[in-house]
Amino acid sequence: MSMRIGYGWDSHAFKPGVPLVIGGLNIQHHSGLAGHSDGDVLLHCITDALLGAVSAGDIGTFFPPSDARWKNAASSIFLKTALEEVATAGYRIVNVDTVLILMAPKIVPIAGDIRASVAELLQIKPGDVGIKAKTPEGLTQDGTVVAHCTVLLESIDAGTELERMAATADIDDSMQTEMDSVVKSLVGDKPLGTGLERKRPTFDTDDIT
Ligand code: MG
Numbered sequence: 001m002s003m004r005i006g007y008g009w010d011s012h013a014f015k016p017g018v019p020l021v022i023g024g025l026n027i028q029h030h031s032g033l034a035g036h037s038d039g040d041v042l043l044h045c046i047t048d049a050l051l052g053a054v055s056a057g058d059i060g061t062f063f064p065p066s067d068a069r070w071k072n073a074a075s076s077i078f079l080k081t082a083l084e085e086v087a088t089a090g091y092r093i094v095n096v097d098t099v100l101i102l103m104a105p106k107i108v109p110i111a112g113d114i115r116a117s118v119a120e121l122l123q124i125k126p127g128d129v130g131i132k133a134k135t136p137e138g139l140t141q142d143g144t145v146v147a148h149c150t151v152l153l154e155s156i157d158a159g160t161e162l163e164r165m166a167a168t169a170d171i172d173d174s175m176q177t178e179m180d181s182v183v184k185s186l187v188g189d190k191p192l193g194t195g196l197e198r199k200r201p202t203f204d205t206d207d208i209t
Contacts, residue, residue, distance in 0.1 A: 001155050004091060006053025008045035008149040011141075015039075022100070022145070023114035023131070024076055024121050029105050033145060037063075040075035042098060045147040046118070047075070049096070050082035053153050054089040076121055083122065091153040093122055097130035101146040107133030158182070 018032035023042040033039030047059050062081050063070050070077075086092065096118070100107055107114070111131045119126040136142065162182070165175070 001157050003094070003155070004053045004153045006049035006051070006151040006153070008047065008049030008052060008151075009147070010041045010045040010048065011144055011146045012039045012041045012044075014143050014145070020105075021075070024074075024117040025110070025114050027105060027110060037070050037073040037075050037078070041145045041147045042100060042114070042118070042149075043075035043079050043121070045149040046096060046098065046122070046151070047078045047082045049149040049151040050079075050086050050093075050153075053151055054086055054091060056082075056085040056089070079121055086153060087156075090156050092156055093124050093128070094152040094154050095128040095130070096122065096124070096149065096151045098132065098150075099148045100131070100133040101136050101139075101141075101148075102133065102144070103135055103142045107131070 012033035012035050014031040015034035016031045018034070018039070020027045020029040020032040021038045021040045022033075024040065033041055044059055051058055051061070059078055059082075063078055098118075111133065112126075115126050115129045115131045118131070119129045122129070136144075136146075165178070165182070
């Protein structure tokens with residue numbers, strides 16, 4: 001089994017009159033976050049961390065600023081693409097840890113809700129998601145939300161998957177067929193991990209999302 005880490009960072013400015021969405025959760029506040037998409041600063045930095053962990057570029061690589069399709073888009077779309085890249089590379093998430101830096105609103109009362117939302121989007125347990133918040137003491141960024149994120153991935157081991165399936169069911173012909181399908185989906189015609197070697201087109205990676 002191999003492991004990889006990823007790191008992401010993003011910032012968005014507050015903008016009056018738009019919904020505030022953090023971690024896929026709609027939050028009551030007088031301002032939302034400006035952005036080409038829904039401005040979900042937390043999902044953007046998690047997306048970058050996931051893509052970085054499998055060396056697949058960044059959010060701007062997949063969703064270039066010039067593409068009007070992503071205007072007002074839900075950022076869960078970006079996250080879903082990153083999850084697909086992680087799976088294609090032969091990895092899965094172990095855990096995610098995040099820090100939000102903002103003056104308001106207070107995150108502590110809603111951290112559990114944000115954690116549940118992020119966990120659901122990432123298809124992992126809430127206990128594998130860290131949501132922390134800091135106020136920007138000494139920094140002149142009261143009108144901005146900054147997010148940092150680290151992720152840890154582990155390689156999907158075909159043998160482990162088969163052991164798990166064998167442990168939970170009697171193996172008959174249909175199960176054997178399913179197991180063969182799992183092995184093929186995991187391994188394909190090449191050894192695990194070759195997805196990391198795939199080449200990605202290079203775009204201007206300015207992050208307008
Ligand atoms: Mg962003």
